[in-house]
Amino acid sequence: MKDKAPTVRHLFRNFWRIAKPYWVSEDKLYAWGLLALVIGLSLGIVYMNVQFNSWNREFYNTLQNVDAVAFKAALIKFAYLAFAYIVIAVHAIWFQQMLEIRWRKWATLHYTQKWLKENNFYRLQLTDKDTDNPDQRIAEDVGQFVSISLSLSLGLLRSVVTLVSFVGILWTLSGPLKFMLGDTAVTIPGYMVWIAIIYALIGTIITILLGSPLVGLNFMQQRYEADFRFGLVRVRENAESIAIYGGAKDEQERLGYRFVNVVSNFWSLMRMNKRLTWFTSFWGQLAIIFPLIVAAPRFFSKEIQLGDLMQINSAFGQVYGALDFIIGSFSTLANWKAVIDRLTTFESSINSANALPRITPKPIANGLQLSNLSVSKPNGEVLLEQLNFSLKPGDSLLIRGKSGSGKSTLLRALAGIWPYAQGEYAVQSNTTSLFLSQKPYMPLGSLRAALYYPNDVQQDDAQIADLFALAGLSHLMSRLDEVDSWSHVLSLGEQQRIALLRAILVKPDFLLMDESTSALDADGEARLYRAVAETMKDGVMISVGHRSGLVEYHQQVLECQGQGKWALAALN
Numbered sequence: 082m083k084d085k086a087p088t089v090r091h092l093f094r095n096f097w098r099i100a101k102p103y104w105v106s107e108d109k110l111y112a113w114g115l116l117a118l119v120i121g122l123s124l125g126i127v128y129m130n131v132q133f134n135s136w137n138r139e140f141y142n143t144l145q146n147v148d149a150v151a152f153k154a155a156l157i158k159f160a161y162l163a164f165a166y167i168v169i170a171v172h173a174i175w176f177q178q179m180l181e182i183r184w185r186k187w188a189t190l191h192y193t194q195k196w197l198k199e200n201n202f203y204r205l206q207l208t209d210k211d212t213d214n215p216d217q218r219i220a221e222d223v224g225q226f227v228s229i230s231l232s233l234s235l236g237l238l239r240s241v242v243t244l245v246s247f248v249g250i251l252w253t254l255s256g257p258l259k260f261m262l263g264d265t266a267v268t269i270p271g272y273m274v275w276i277a278i279i280y281a282l283i284g285t286i287i288t289i290l291l292g293s294p295l296v297g298l299n300f301m302q303q304r305y306e307a308d309f310r311f312g313l314v315r316v317r318e319n320a321e322s323i324a325i326y327g328g329a330k331d332e333q334e335r336l337g338y339r340f341v342n343v344v345s346n347f348w349s350l351m352r353m354n355k356r357l358t359w360f361t362s363f364w365g366q367l368a369i370i371f372p373l374i375v376a377a378p379r380f381f382s383k384e385i386q387l388g389d390l391m392q393i394n395s396a397f398g399q400v401y402g403a404l405d406f407i408i409g410s411f412s413t414l415a416n417w418k419a420v421i422d423r424l425t426t427f428e429s430s431i432n433s434a435n436a437l438p439r440i441t442p443k444p445i446a447n448g449l450q451l452s453n454l455s456v457s458k459p460n461g462e463v464l465l466e467q468l469n470f471s472l473k474p475g476d477s478l479l480i481r482g483k484s485g486s487g488k489s490t491l492l493r494a495l496a497g498i499w500p501y502a503q504g505e506y507a508v509q510s511n512t513t514s515l516f517l518s519q520k521p522y523m524p525l526g527s528l529r530a531a532l533y534y535p536n537d538v539q540q541d542d543a544q545i546a547d548l549f550a551l552a553g554l555s556h557l558m559s560r561l562d563e564v565d566s567w568s569h570v571l572s573l574g575e576q577q578r579i580a581l582l583r584a585i586l587v588k589p590d591f592l593l594m595d596e597s598t599s600a601l602d603a604d605g606e607a608r609l610y611r612a613v614a615e616t617m618k619d620g621v622m623i624s625v626g627h628r629s630g631l632v633e634y635h636q637q638v639l640e641c642q643g644q645g646k647w648a649l650a651a652l653n
């Protein structure tokens with residue numbers, strides 16, 4: 082686990098690297114079209130604000146002139162303006178959210194595919210040093226990235242356009258400020274504009290100084306939250322083992338440690354936010370009254386009317402509001418940077434997982450053939466050195482040896498998922514293979530789906546009934562289409578029997594079994610092995626197992642002797 086946020090110098094380059102795939106994807110016409118629409122509506126809102134601003138002058142002048150007719154007309158005008166504003170504002174949000182969900186949908190699919198592609202999710206566990214909790218990256222960060230990117234960029238655009246529009250208005254309205262500096266007469270044209278800029282600049286600088294620690298703290302908060310959640314998920318997934326060990330107290334402590342991080346980091350966030358809010362609220366409140374104070378002398382000297390004063394006030398508010406955008410969204414900006422950092426790390430972790438070597442099997446006419454294949458641990462320690470053997474359809478091999486000698490790892494290499502292997506591996510092309518591990522995988526869904534996983538479900542109930550009878554699972558026949566969490570409901574032995582039946586139903590060309598009958602009694606194992614061996618009589622069957630009973634179903638044995646050594650012998 083890393084302890085501090087990575088420093089991403091090229092924030093915008095990283096942003097574009099993450100964002101670009103969508104904006105050049107097959108959805109690009111829709112994406113750019115919606116963006117143009119949202120930009121148009123945002124500009125419409127600025128236009129309406131300009132209208133409201135000049136309405137201010139008209140309206141307040143009717144009050145100063147005590148003109149009831151003009152007052153009524155101004156109210157009617159307000160109703161039109163307000164209606165148009167509401168329609169534009171509603172649709173601006175609507176289309177922005179439409180763009181947001183399309184982009185998120187696309188990006189989530191993109192990341193899920195990238196993560197699942199070519200076993201990257203598995204390889205990530207082997208290489209992963211930087212990326213914690215890929216599930217959170219995909220489920221939360223992608224959504225946040227899209228939503229913050231849109232709101233920030235559109236907010237920025239709106240602020241710039243507001244600024245450009247209202248600086249002109251404020252310049253014209255505010256008039257020059259004239260005063261004497263010693264003997265010299267000084268004139269500052271459009272002085273309210275300068276005041277607004279200085280006011281916002283001071284605010285921004287102080288906010289940046291106060292708010293900068295928020296970037297790192299937000300990053301760490303997300304990480305601690307995810308670590309804590311992961312801890313809870315582990316307890317749920319290993320509920321039985323923890324209960325049997327009586328490990329609840331220990332787990333409570335572990336979860337407590339993880340949650341302490343969540344709480345203490347949150348306190349730091351609170352302190353930073355408090356410091357920041359003291360200032361931003363003070364500055365925001367001052368902004369309401371400040372322009373009135375600064376412009377009041379010209380009102381009292383009758384240079385401007387009440388309407389002008391109010392219009393100046395509203396224009397100052399717009400200019401300051403636009404400049405204030407960065408101030409107000411400082412924590413969002415910090416959050417955005419943190420999300421980009423996390424997605425960038427995730428993306429590069431997937432890339433490095435993807436870049437791990439792959440052993441690409443060469444095609445041969447039939448069976449499989451290993452020539453000088455060496456299998457190692459991730460740290461380079463050799464488990465099996467220069468393996469040479471070949472198996473033809475109808476052959477079967479039993480792999481034995483002491484614990485830790487590399488039996489499972491060899492099966493992983495043969496299944497094509499272990500990256501740390503060198504040498505030649507040739508295999509018949511266009512074949513199907515099935516890997517059964519000691520703890521079979523039961524997908525979420527019906528028992529029937531689990532039985533055929535990962536192939537298409539068939540409806541051959543007569544065959545399933547025969548197989549269930551053979552495996553002693555007839556009591557499950559009536560629950561075939563029931564959806565349940567089968568990995569928790571079924572005993573390990575039952576799950577292993579389901580997995581073996583899967584091999585019979587799927588009838589692969591290559592069957593790799595890693596102690597997949599370890600939880601069965603000797604009789605059950607013999608019955609099922611016989612049926613599996615019969616199914617595999619035209620395929621290749623490779624088993625890892627310790628039990629002597631397994632010898633009967635295999636023709637050859639590979640003894641893994643540790644430190645790279647091995648020996649191959651014929652059985653029977």
Ligand SMILES: Nc1ncnc2c1ncn2[C@@H]1O[C@H](COP(=O)(O)OP(=O)(O)OP(=O)(O)O)[C@@H](O)[C@H]1O
Nearest residue numbers: 207458459464482483484485486487488489490491
């Ligand atoms: N993902 C991994 N990362 C690091 N080391 C690993 C990984 N997987 C396996 N190893 C190491 O490789 C060695 C061989 O493991 P493997 O599971 O192949 O042994 P095995 O012979 O099948 O043992 P057992 O009979 O106990 O199942 C072990 O020392 C193990 O710690």
